Amino acid sequence: MEVTNLIVQIGVLVGTLGAAAVAWWQAIIAARANRAAGSAQQKAEEAASRAVSAAERSAAAEERAATAAEEQAAIERAREDRRQPFEAQKDRRGVWHLWNRLDVIVIVIELDGSEDGHQYVQPHRDIPDQLRPGQALTFSFGGGMTDPPSVGLTVTYRLTSAGEHDRDSWHTTLI
Incomplete structure (x- = not known):
């Protein structure tokens, strides 16, 4: 075992x-x-x-x-x-409105609607004029027998925040 x-x-x-x-x-x-x-x-x-x-x-x-x-x-x-700082529109009465499309106040220094030495644009207020945003400057163009059917409009302006000599211009044709 x-x-x-x-x-x-x-x-x-x-x-x-x-x-x-x-x-x-x-x-x-x-x-x-x-x-x-x-x-x-x-x-x-x-x-x-x-x-x-x-x-x-x-x-x-x-x-x-x-x-x-x-x-x-x-x-x-x-x-x-x-x-495009402005927009020009004519109302039913034939009065033109120059609308400020900017978000700031602009000073319109001059409206030049002359052609061949004749000024065809007459503002309804004194120039220079301040335009707040959305505000319009009214003026007349045309209606006379010898007025042309269209004229170039040049707006000389400056921003209120800009210097006195810092000017800009905008051009359109009024028909």
């Missing part, structure tokens, strides 16, 4: 050593997997951080682009207002 007991003991020892080797090998694999998972998690966190940073930069760039577009639109509106 002692030999049988010894064989059983050796078998148990071999089984235990085999189980210990398998457990040890699984521990090594688990440790490697844990390190790989930690590394993958760190890489994922770094990638997420880069993605957030890129999204923030993109949002900031979009905001700058939107601001630039708004500023450009405001510049274009101001440029358009500067190009």
Whole structure:
């Protein structure tokens, strides 16, 4: 029996050593997997951080682009207002109105509706005259037997915020 007991003991020892080797090998694999998972998690966190940073930069760039577009639109509106500061309209009675389309007060310095040395435009108020935004200066043109069918009108003006000699002009044709 002692030999049988010894064989059983050796078998148990071999089984235990085999189980210990398998457990040890699984521990090594688990440790490697844990390190790989930690590394993958760190890489994922770094990638997420880069993605957030890129999204923030993109949002900031979009905001700058939107601001630039708004500023450009405001510049274009101001440029358009500067190009077309007035609007000339004739009412049913034949009286002309020169409307201030700007958002600021302008001083009309001169209305020149002359052709061939004759002045065909007669303002109804003294010039220079201040026009608030949306206000009109009234004047007469035409109606006489010898008056031409149309005449060029040049308005010389300056903004109240501008200097005395900082003048601008606007031209249209009255028909």
